[in-house]
Each structure stands twice: as structure tokens, then as C-alpha cells.
Amino acid sequence: MDVEEDNIDVNLNSSPREDVDDSFWSDIFDPRNWDSLNSKQIDILAQKGPKTDKSVKGPKDRYRKRFTSVFYTRILSNGEYCDRDWLVYCEQLDRVFCFGCILFTKGHRKGQLANEGCNDWSHMTNRLKDHETSLDHVSSMNNWYELRSRLEKQQTIDxxxxxxxxxxxxxxxxxxxxxxxxxxxxxxxxxxxxxxxxxxxxxxxxxxxxxxxxxxxxxxxxxxxxxxxxxxxxxxxxxxxxxxxxxxxxASSIRSEIVKKIKSSKYFSVILDCTPDASHQEQMSLIIRYVDSSSSQVCIEESFLGFLDVNDTTGQGLFDVLEKDLNFLILI
Structure with a gap:
């Protein structure tokens, strides 16, 4: 089988690029997964912060109340506006969560926002105000900001x-x-x-x-x-x-490529040979002969596909082993 040389970087002092799958980021930003994150994922979240979409509106409850982007903004006592960068809304659960408290609270977490989430939209303004002024919330936010700062400066303890x-x-x-x-x-x-x-x-x-x-x-x-x-x-x-x-x-890749060529040729012949191994287990070598038309130059190929264990060396026994392996190759 020809191996594509373009798949390998000829610069041996480099290592393969590690792309980050977008689904990975979506998973760690989902509040439903926050209790199962490892330390590395928490560090990533600490640096990037939660994801918020201010265009999202939740479904109305029985009181015709729902989540809106208004809850992302806090009005201070002096009339100034402040973003609640810790507030996260989960569309699937129709609940809001406290990013800082869930991920950076040491010990027991208090309140719905720091645990299963809150969806009391009629009293949400007061609930958010009570939560963000609590000692536990302030402490968790300090933990978050301190960790983010240390990670950015690469000054973590370890x-x-x-x-x-x-x-x-x-x-x-x-x-x-x-x-x-x-x-x-x-x-x-x-x-x-x-x-x-x-x-x-x-x-x-x-x-x-x-x-x-x-x-x-x-x-x-x-x-x-x-x-x-x-x-x-x-x-x-x-x-x-x-x-x-x-x-x-x-070997799996090479085997799959050979099988692909065999399938494209439609017709092939089988070459078999039996011999015992060192443990006296009878083994049958499987070689397929076929016309390789995958390139501009058509040629006859013989490809070794492996050894098959044989317990019955009669004609029927060899046929059964061969048939089973060929049926398996069809599925590749």
C-alpha cells in the first residue's frame, strides 16, 4: 500500500498540531457538565469565563414570566450599570446558574444558583441581588479572579x-x-x-x-x-x-486500504497455505490476488491479509474459516 507522505511533517523537531474540537468547548461551557470537569478544564474556564448569549429568551412560565437578558445587568445603588459576568443561563434546563460559585467555591455550596439552578423568574431580581451580595459569592468570585490572574501571568502555585x-x-x-x-x-x-x-x-x-x-x-x-x-x-x-x-x-489502515482496492476490482482469487506455529496451532495464511486499477497503471497485485487460526483442516473446515474472514472484510 502506498502511504501518503504529505500526512507527515518532514520537520522532525516539530510535533503534530493539536486542534481543539469545538464540541469540547461547548461541553465545558454547559452548566450541566460543570460538576464533572477536571482541573485542566476548570483552568480553561477560569481564563475564558462563561458564555452568554444576550439574544436568548426563555419560555414563559405559568405566571407568563421568563428569562431575558435584563438579568445579566445589575443596577448599583448610585445608578450605574454593571454586568453580571458570573450569570449563566442554560436553555435546556431553563435555569440560571452562578459560574463563580459552582466552580470556585471551596466546600459546601449554598443556594439554588450555586447548585441545581434557579428558575423563579417572578422573584429573580431579588434572588440575584441577595446572591451577589452574599459572603460565599464574593469569596468564590475572588477565587475565580485570582486564579484567572495567576493563569494569565503563569504564576500559579504549581x-x-x-x-x-x-x-x-x-x-x-x-x-x-x-x-x-x-x-x-x-x-x-x-x-x-x-x-x-x-x-x-x-x-x-x-x-x-x-x-x-x-x-x-x-x-x-x-x-x-x-x-x-x-x-x-x-x-x-x-x-x-x-x-x-x-x-x-x-496495520488496520493498510488492511482497510487493501480491502478497498479489492472491492473496487470486483473479481479476485484466494491463495491459502496452512502451517503450524511454534505452539503447534495450525494457521492459514490468507493472500488475495486482484487487479489494482486505483492508479493510471493497471497491475496485478497479491496482498497478504494475515494469518487465520484453523482447528479443522478438512476442506469444509478451511472453507468455513475463509468464509467467516471474507464476510468480516466486507464490513470494513
Whole structure:
């Protein structure tokens, strides 16, 4: 299978861009999810603040009262207007919530606005006034503003630990990116991954570890990673796990691409061969021969799709195993 080279950034000192899904932001801004947020999501909310849509109006209740954007504004005793940046209206629940109290109150939260929300629209003005002048609300707002200020200045209490954590995460992202590049290269050229030895800097350790050793000659990221492994700061099992995970994902991708070509060719033939493995389990290799018309040059291809476990070596037994696997491939 041809692997698209455009999918990989040739600059090995960069890491793949991490786009943030819009649905993620919608979820964390929804008051219904605030009790299940982790610390990282709360930090994001602290910096960005709640989302408000002043064009939204709620449904009328039995007293013909409803939520309107008027509640977002507070009139001070001197006649000045002040935005209630802490007030959030949830259309799905038709209730208002206190952003500051729910997310930044330490200990027990008091009042409907800080818990299940409030929809007493007839008395909402007084309820909001009582809430925003309460000691608990003022304290939670101070916690919010202080955290937001510290995050903006990167002056949180655990900033050194956070900085080290981000540095370590960035290192592993870059290591994983390089491993993906190696795996894609080997898959594209149909090269074996493993050798008879599974240790770095030893003979016959295979193409994968050999490429890791080669990259370590000039790439500082892999060089640091290999140094950690050889000094036993990082166990080599981590490298193996990441290698196997990437092999699995790429194998699935390659398999799907081959099946797509087979389906487009309509006609194909099957080549089978049985042999026992080291545990004496009978295995049947499955090879499909087909006409590849996916490119301008039509050619005959033979693609290996894997080994199938066989418990019955009769003609009917082999046919049943083959039929089951082919039906599975149709669904890919």
C-alpha cells in the first residue's frame, strides 16, 4: 500500500498540531457538565469565563414570566450599570446558574444558583441581588479572579510542576511522532520490524530498533530518549508498547486500504497455505490476488491479509474459516 507522505511533517523537531474540537468547548461551557470537569478544564474556564448569549429568551412560565437578558445587568445603588459576568443561563434546563460559585467555591455550596439552578423568574431580581451580595459569592468570585490572574501571568502555585509536566508531555509527543514516521516508512516499503534480538545497540535487533539507533545519531529528541533507556531512566517497555500500538493502527489502515482496492476490482482469487506455529496451532495464511486499477497503471497485485487460526483442516473446515474472514472484510 502506498502511504501518503504529505500526512507527515518532514520537520522532525516539530510535533503534530493539536486542534481543539469545538464540541469540547461547548461541553465545558454547559452548566450541566460543570460538576464533572477536571482541573485542566476548570483552568480553561477560569481564563475564558462563561458564555452568554444576550439574544436568548426563555419560555414563559405559568405566571407568563421568563428569562431575558435584563438579568445579566445589575443596577448599583448610585445608578450605574454593571454586568453580571458570573450569570449563566442554560436553555435546556431553563435555569440560571452562578459560574463563580459552582466552580470556585471551596466546600459546601449554598443556594439554588450555586447548585441545581434557579428558575423563579417572578422573584429573580431579588434572588440575584441577595446572591451577589452574599459572603460565599464574593469569596468564590475572588477565587475565580485570582486564579484567572495567576493563569494569565503563569504564576500559579504549581507553575514549576506544570512547566515540567508540559515539557515532559512535549518530549513524549515528539518521540511518538518519530516512532510513527519509522513505522510508516517500514510499512510503506514492506520491511520486517523485528529481528531475533529486541535490544538497542545489539546485533540482529531488526529494522525498527536499527532506525531508532540511526535517528539517535543526529536527532536530539530520539537521542535523549535512547539515553533515558540505556540509563534505565525510562524502561524500554514504553518504547515497545508505543511501537506495537502504532503497528496495530497502521496495520488496520493498510488492511482497510487493501480491502478497498479489492472491492473496487470486483473479481479476485484466494491463495491459502496452512502451517503450524511454534505452539503447534495450525494457521492459514490468507493472500488475495486482484487487479489494482486505483492508479493510471493497471497491475496485478497479491496482498497478504494475515494469518487465520484453523482447528479443522478438512476442506469444509478451511472453507468455513475463509468464509467467516471474507464476510468480516466486507464490513470494513
Amino acid at each position: 507553575k514549576a510542576a506544570q512547566r515540567q509536566l508540559e515539557k515532559e508531555k512535549d518530549h513524549w509527543r515528539k518521540v511518538l511522532f518519530r516512532i510513527v514516521c519509522i513505522v510508516k516508512f517500514l510499512a510503506k516499503h514492506n520491511l520486517a520490524f523485528r529481528g531475533t534480538n529486541g535490544k538497542l545497540y545489539e546485533d540482529s535487533n531488526g529494522n525498527f530498533l536499527g532506525l531508532v539507533e540511526m535517528l539517535a545519531e543526529f536527532d536530539p529528541v530520539i537521542q535523549e530518549h535512547v539515553r533515558r533507556i540505556t540509563n534505565e531512566e525510562t524502561h524500554v517497555i514504553i518504547l515497545i508498547i508505543r511501537f506495537r500500538m502504532n503497528c496495530h493502527f497502521l
